[in-house]
Amino acid sequence: MKTNTITQTLQQENKSASRRDITNFYDEATSDYRFWSKDLNMHFGYFIFGRTNPLRRDSMGNEMNRQIYNRLQLPEGSTIVADLGCGMGGTMRNFLKKNPKLSTIGVTLSPFQVQEGNKLLKGKKGLILEENYCDTSIASKSVDGVVGIESLCHSGHSKETLREAYRIVKPGGRFVIADAFLKKEASDLCVGSSFSYRKLCKGWSLDGLGVISKVKEHLKEIGFSNVTVEDISLRVAPSVFHVPFTIFGFLLQQIFQHKKVKPQSWNNLKASFYALLSGLHLNEFGYYIITAEK
Structure with a gap:
């Protein structure tokens, strides 16, 4: 079992989000995400007119899962997919419904997500491990596909994470990322965007968002080929x-149930608001699906 922690990795890159920050975020914020998605899709959704219901978050969230799954282009027969930063395993369970021959393995730093996520996977061909996705115990060249959905931003879309995906995927396998990225360096953002970006990173315990052009180049440098980048900002x-409606609804629920809003829940709510503000600056932020082949 490998022992490097995400804290060590981030310190090497002079980053600020610690393993404790990230673990606490997910341990405490999972209930917030259950309010966001009954299927525990801890990510934004993908809208297609006539196919998904824009009023239902899980309709769009599960469509995002479908889009990611299709881009993996898994071979026929028994296959294995690794989810780096799997949360409660929502995407894993969605994939398993699609393909009865599939097995899944997920990685998260949160002990709570490991415990509760594995309960939801009981009887299914899936397992969640409490590990650092920058340095997993998954054997080299052992999985047919790797996904990272709104999780790799916790390491700033670092090269270490991309290398780990390259290491564990089989030759011919695919790595699919769905996440928000910067279109320019953080130092070049306008004042409003810079403010929202800092608040977003603080609230969600992010090291930062990668610059999309640099992430694409890093994937190629590591050895991936056929790297495609799709801007799906309008779909998301x-x-x-x-x-904003989810924030308001969540606060009302807490008030009516006489529950105290936890500090991390406040941070999560504020970060969600700043994510919305950031998304309005389409010249500086974008949401992308990246597909890369080994």
């Missing part, structure tokens, strides 16, 4: 616009 926008 209907899901993002649920944010």
